[in-house]
Structure formats: C-alpha cells, structure tokens
Amino acid sequence: MSKADLLSVKEAGEWASRYIGKNVTPSNIAYLSYNGLCKEKNSVVANIKLGDCKDVLEEIPDDFVDLIVTSPPYADRRKQSYGGIPPDKYVEWFLPVGRELLRVLKPDGTFILNIKEKVENGERSTYVLELILALRKQGWLWTEEFVWHKKNSYPGKWPNRFRDAWERLLQFNKTKNFKMYQDAVKIPIGDWVNERLKNLSETDKIRDNAKNGSGFGKNISNWLGKSTVYPDNVLHLPTECNNKNHSAAFPDALPAWFIKLFTKENDIVLDPFAGSGTTLRVAQNLNRHSIGIEIIPEYVDLIKSNLEQELRLF
Amino acid sequence: MSKADLLSVKEAGEWASRYIGKNVTPSNIAYLSYNGLCKEKNSVVANIKLGDCKDVLEEIPDDFVDLIVTSPPYADRRKQSYGGIPPDKYVEWFLPVGRELLRVLKPDGTFILNIKEKVENGERSTYVLELILALRKQGWLWTEEFVWHKKNSYPGKWPNRFRDAWERLLQFNKTKNFKMYQDAVKIPIGDWVNERLKNLSETDKIRDNAKNGSGFGKNISNWLGKSTVYPDNVLHLPTECNNKNHSAAFPDALPAWFIKLFTKENDIVLDPFAGSGTTLRVAQNLNRHSIGIEIIPEYVDLIKSNLEQELRLF
DNA sequence: GTTCCGCATGAATCGATAG
DNA sequence: ACTATCGATTCATGCGGAA
Numbered sequence: 001m002s003k004a005d006l007l008s009v010k011e012a013g014e015w016a017s018r019y020i021g022k023n024v025t026p027s028n029i030a031y032l033s034y035n036g037l038c039k040e041k042n043s044v045v046a047n048i049k050l051g052d053c054k055d056v057l058e059e060i061p062d063d064f065v066d067l068i069v070t071s072p073p074y075a076d077r078r079k080q081s082y083g084g085i086p087p088d089k090y091v092e093w094f095l096p097v098g099r100e101l102l103r104v105l106k107p108d109g110t111f112i113l114n115i116k117e118k119v120e121n122g123e124r125s126t127y128v129l130e131l132i133l134a135l136r137k138q139g140w141l142w143t144e145e146f147v148w149h150k151k152n153s154y155p156g157k158w159p160n161r162f163r164d165a166w167e168r169l170l171q172f173n174k175t176k177n178f179k180m181y182q183d184a185v186k187i188p189i190g191d192w193v194n195e196r197l198k199n200l201s202e203t204d205k206i207r208d209n210a211k212n213g214s215g216f217g218k219n220i221s222n223w224l225g226k227s228t229v230y231p232d233n234v235l236h237l238p239t240e241c242n243n244k245n246h247s248a249a250f251p252d253a254l255p256a257w258f259i260k261l262f263t264k265e266n267d268i269v270l271d272p273f274a275g276s277g278t279t280l281r282v283a284q285n286l287n288r289h290s291i292g293i294e295i296i297p298e299y300v301d302l303i304k305s306n307l308e309q310e311l312r313l314f
Numbered sequence: 315m316s317k318a319d320l321l322s323v324k325e326a327g328e329w330a331s332r333y334i335g336k337n338v339t340p341s342n343i344a345y346l347s348y349n350g351l352c353k354e355k356n357s358v359v360a361n362i363k364l365g366d367c368k369d370v371l372e373e374i375p376d377d378f379v380d381l382i383v384t385s386p387p388y389a390d391r392r393k394q395s396y397g398g399i400p401p402d403k404y405v406e407w408f409l410p411v412g413r414e415l416l417r418v419l420k421p422d423g424t425f426i427l428n429i430k431e432k433v434e435n436g437e438r439s440t441y442v443l444e445l446i447l448a449l450r451k452q453g454w455l456w457t458e459e460f461v462w463h464k465k466n467s468y469p470g471k472w473p474n475r476f477r478d479a480w481e482r483l484l485q486f487n488k489t490k491n492f493k494m495y496q497d498a499v500k501i502p503i504g505d506w507v508n509e510r511l512k513n514l515s516e517t518d519k520i521r522d523n524a525k526n527g528s529g530f531g532k533n534i535s536n537w538l539g540k541s542t543v544y545p546d547n548v549l550h551l552p553t554e555c556n557n558k559n560h561s562a563a564f565p566d567a568l569p570a571w572f573i574k575l576f577t578k579e580n581d582i583v584l585d586p587f588a589g590s591g592t593t594l595r596v597a598q599n600l601n602r603h604s605i606g607i608e609i610i611p612e613y614v615d616l617i618k619s620n621l622e623q624e625l626r627l628f
Numbered sequence: 629g630t631t632c633c634g635c636a637t638g639a640a641t642c643g644a645t646a647g
Numbered sequence: 648a649c650t651a652t653c654g655a656t657t658c659a660t661g662c663g664g665a666a
Contacts, residue, residue: 077639122490129443141437154640155657165546176436229469232479241637
C-alpha cells in the first residue's frame with residue numbers, strides 16, 4: 001500500500017506528535033529519526049538500531065516506551081553469535097541493561113523477560129533466581145511469572161532427566177498501576193464450562209451466591225452464553241522450527257500475546273535484544289510503534305529486510 | 315483381604331527385614347512400630363505420626379527413605395489450620411525441616427517440594443526463590459524444576475492479573491546419582507504419529523532408510539507400533555474437586571507420578587506435611603511403604619480412617 | 629487446489645574422547 | 648585434573664515437493 005521510506009527528522013516529528021501524543025519532546029523526535037530505519041506502514045514507525053543495547057538505550061528518553069518484550073542471550077548459549085555469558089557473571093552483565101530499561105519504561109508500562117536457566121553439572125543454574133532478586137533490588141516490581149510451555153521442545157532422554165519443555169516469562173513493572181488490556185487476549189471457551197453448566201439448576205444460574213467470595217458459584221451466571229474466557233498464566237505455544245532461514249528465538253504468538261495484553265495501538269514497544277526481529281515485526285503488524293536494538297550487524301540487516309518485506313505485503 | 319492391624323514391635327521387625335532389606339537396624343524397627351499406625355496391605359507398611367515434623371523427623375534413622383514428596387503450608391496460607399508463616403519468615407521456618415530431610419533421605423533418593431509463592435502487595439513473593447538458594451547452601455542439589463499445570467480450574471480475573479494456573483515442583487537430591495525409573499511414567503505418543511504414519515506404504519514400513527543419520531527418516535520404523543514416549547518436565551494434571559475434608563488440593567496423580575518415577579515397590583516414601591494423607595494413600599496403593607507426619611490431630615484421625623478405608627476396599 | 633509424505637531442525641543434555 | 652569438542656539420544660512441527 002505504502003512504499004517503505006526512511007523518515008526525515010521532520011516526518012518523525014509529525015509521526016511522534018500525531019501518534020505518541022502530548023509527551024513529545026525534541027529528544028523523542030531526534031531519537032525517532034536518529035540514524036535508524038524508520039518505516040511507515042499503517043502509520044506505524046519501526047526503528048532498528050545497531051549496537052550494544054546498554055549504550056544505545058542511553059539515547060532513549062525517560063519514560064518513553066509502553067512495553068519491553070525481550071529474550072536476551074541465555075548464559076552460555078549462542079556462543080558463536082553472542083560470545084556466551086558465563087552463568088556466574090550473568091547478573092552482573094544484565095544489571096546495567098536493567099537500569100536503563102527501568103529508566104526508559106513509562107510508569108504504567110511493563111517489562112517481559114523471556115529466559116530459562118540451563119543445566120550445569122547436573123543441577124539447574126541459579127542465575128535466573130538471582131537475577132529476579134537483583135532486579136527487585138534495582139527498583140523493579142516482580143509482578144508475575146508466566147510459563148511458556150513448549151510442546152515441541154528439543155527431544156532427548158538422559159539417565160537423570162526429561163526434556164526441558166518450559167521457559168520463564170517474567171513480568172516486571174515500575175508501579176503497581178500498570179496498563180493491562182485483558183479483553184484483548186481472551187480465548188475460545190473450553191469444554192469445562194459446558195460440563196459445569198449443564199448440571200446447574202435454573203435457580204443456581206440466577207442466584208448470585210457470593211457467600212465466600214471465592215467460589216465458582218459467585219460468577220456462574222456470567223459464564224452463561226459466553227464464547228470466550230480469560231486465559232491463565234500458562235501459555236501453550238510450539239516453538240517455530242523453520243528449515244528456511246535462521247531460527248527465531250520465539251514464535252510470533254509470544255510477543256503478540258504480550259503486545260495485545262499490555263499495549264494499545266500506536267503505543268511503543270521496545271526489544272533491546274532484537275535478534276531476528278520477531279518482536280518488531282509483530283508489533284508493526286499490530287500497529288504498534290517499535291524500537292529494536294541488536295549488536296550483530298547481520299541481524300540488523302536481516303531485520304531491515306524483513307520489515308521491508310512485510311511492508312511490501314500490504 | 316487382610317484386616318487392618320497395628321503392628322507390634324516384633325511384627326514391625328519382621329516387615330522391615332523382609333521388605334526393607336539388609337539395612338534394617340534396631341532403630342528402624344523401633345521407628346516403624348513406634349507410636350504410629352502401622353498397617354498391612356499387600357505387604358506394605360503405612361505409618362502416620364502426630365506432631366511437628368521437625369521434631370518427629372528426629373526419630374527417623376539416617377539415610378532411611380527413598381523419596382520425600384510434600385506440599386508444605388504455603389506462606390500465609392491456611393492460617394486457620396497451620397497458623398500461617400509470614401513470607402519473610404518462611405525460609406527460616408523451613409530450613410530446620412530441610413536439614414532433617416537431608417539427613418533421613420537415602421543418598422540416591424529424591425526430595426520433591428510442591429510450592430508456589432503467593433501474590434503480596436501486587437508482587438510475587440520471593441521466598442520460594444530464596445528457599446531454593448538456601449536449600450542449596452544447606453547441601454541440597456537443585457536438580458530440576460517441574461511445572462504442574464493445573465488445567466481444569468475455572469477462569470478467574472483480577473484487574474492486573476490472570477488466574478494462577480501453575481505450581482512449582484522442585485526436585486532436590488543429595489547426590490547426582492539418584493535413582494530414576496523413567497519407563498514407569500511413559501505417556502501415550504502424540505496424535506501426530508497416527509496422522510503422519512497412517513498412510514505409509516508397506517515398503518516404507520519395512521525399509522530402514524538410515525541414510526543421513528538424523529531426522530525422521532532414520533527412525534521411521536521405530537515410530538511404528540510405538541505407543542508411548544517419555545514425558546517432559548511439564549505435568550498436565552487437573553486439580554481435584556472432591557477435597558471434602560482438607561483444604562490442600564493435591565490430586566492423586568501428582569504423588570503417583572513421582573512415586574512411580576523415583577521409587578520401586580517396597581521402597582519408603584515420606585511426607586512430612588501429610589495433610590489429608592494423599593501421598594500415603596497413593597504410596598500404599600502403589601505398594602510402597604510410607605511415613606507421614608501431621609501436626610493437626612483431626613487430620614491424623616482422618617488419614618487413619620482413610621487408610622483403613624482403602625484397606626477394606628481390598 | 630487439495631492431501632500426503634520426506635525431511636530438517638530446534639535457547640537440550642550427557643558421557644566419552646581429546647588437547 | 649580441567650576444559651573443549653563431538654556423537655548419540657529423541658519428539659513435535661513447518662515447509663515444500665509430489666501425488
């Protein structure tokens with residue numbers, strides 16, 4: 001529909017004032033146009049920057065982004081690409097990034113961290129636990145831990161262990177009053193409701209027996225006639241195994257879920273470890289502005305070409 | 315089949331030497347008969363003791379039990395029943411118990427701890443993370459963290475939060491060389507096999523095309539007739555609704571899975587927070603000896619009557 | 629245009645072998 | 648001894664060419 005174009009400073013300023021709103025400052029505008037690839041599609045700006053995120057983040061204004069969704073390199077993983085951070089140095093390595101993320105996130109924004117500790121010497125490493133504690137000390141609230149259940153995890157059988165089929169999705173916030181659009185992620189209702197409801201008497205369906213405040217009966221009438229329900233904090237998603245090009249850290253559905261849950265259209269999404277750019281691409285398709293940072297030049301080129309390709313599809 | 319009887323010291327000694335094996339000592343025998351309810355069913359001894367577990371555990375000999383499966387009172391939960399341990403005192407409260415458990419577990423035994431931190435002031439409490447770190451300091455190996463996905467509880471929603479649908483199942487060990495009977499918990503293979511293989515030609519079924527040594531082709535013949543596979547570290551179990559007399563919802567399938575995975579028949583299972591006695595009852599039905607400890611007299615009575623009832627069923 | 633099948637590939641882990 | 652590399656193990660899924 002629209003051709004991909006680099007935005008000028010002037011254009012970036014126009015986008016910013018139109019879609020980001022009142023809080024636009026000269027630094028916002030300078031940032032949006034600075035040295036990155038700014039593209040338009042359905043009025044959304046996607047911006048990918050090359051560099052070490054703890055440096056590049058310094059260019060982003062305070063209280064600027066609505067959501068951070070990222071999957072940093074795990075300890076001792078992806079050694080070829082990222083050099084591999086040893087488990088015992090991991091917290092120390094991450095904290096400077098955490099501090100910057102805390103600064104650039106809006107007070108009502110959310111930070112989602114996808115991570116899982118590896119097995120080391122027959123034991124689970126503890127660096128993720130220590131990271132959670134350290135981030136709290138840094139000022140983050142540890143609001144929730146979602147589980148990503150990977151149905152098609154890597155196979156294998158060992159004497160003392162089964163396949164690792166889940167990863168952590170840690171939710172951190174700056175304040176307790178963060179934005180959350182729960183209706184945006186409702187899912188088709190499960191069979192359990194029909195099972196439960198068919199045995200209820202008519203009076204049960206009408207009566208609001210909110211006696212103990214925590215029972216099934218209380219809200220029962222609400223479920224009647226509904227086709228969707230709220231999900232829970234366990235996400236069931238397969239990993240993507242394309243035999244095409246390089247591997248994406250996570251499937252599109254993962255960032256999509258959090259973007260829909262924690263942002264509205266034209267909000268700003270940040271991924272400081274952009275990797276193959278899944279978060280940016282999904283944000284763009286959901287009409288959210290996005291900022292990505294990636295340290296490996298080849299990946300930055302790849303992301304740019306992917307974003308362009310998406311644009312050409314429209 | 316056999317009537318439920320209290321075992322005398324002499325009888326306990328006979329059971330111990332016959333079913334527990336060479337390691338029987340006078341203290342074992344004394345323990346088995348001491349002040350508890352010892353019952354027989356298919357040659358299995360079930361023993362429930364009244365008291366605070368950190369005291370009662372002292373009566374159990376060193377290196378005595380093969381598996382510990384327990385769900386301690388969570389912080390600030392079940393205040394009426396257990397007095398409610400404040401989150402910030404939880405580690406301190408648990409560690410003396412942890413030390414005794416470390417002593418009574420056999421070197422090749424396993425300790426499974428079912429726990430989940432509550433939300434406090436809008437944040438997840440960190441006492442479980444701190445407990446893991448503290449138990450490691452105490453000498454435990456943190457071998458694995460299983461996820462129990464509670465799939466059938468009804469949807470719930472709060473302004474900033476979805477329903478909590480999972481709990482931690484922390485696996486700790488004394489040594490790296492623990493017993494594990496993986497074949498005992500194999501599960502039905504995924505539907506994809508039938509979808510994929512139903513139309514294979516007969517020659518394909520016979521031919522072993524192990525050309526490149528990896529992938530589906532190599533093992534295609536292996537999948538034929540294969541009906542079970544090894545599970546992963548995410549357990550999909552419904553919560554049980556019929557917990558009439560006890561507040562802890564602990565479905566039979568949960569201890570059953572770990573008992574089958576980490577013990578063989580006539581091994582000894584311990585639950586230091588026996589609650590409604592699910593672990594003991596399941597152990598008994600799986601022909602494992604069991605020891606339970608429970609601080610609330612009413613629950614001990616309940617467990618005794620449940621165990622008797624199970625016996626009468628046979 | 630469907631459906632079907634061959635193949636590749638995963639944020640894996642262990643134990644053995646090699647420097 | 649202590650680290651680095653390598654092969655073997657194993658299940659679910661998407662893609663693409665074939666029927």
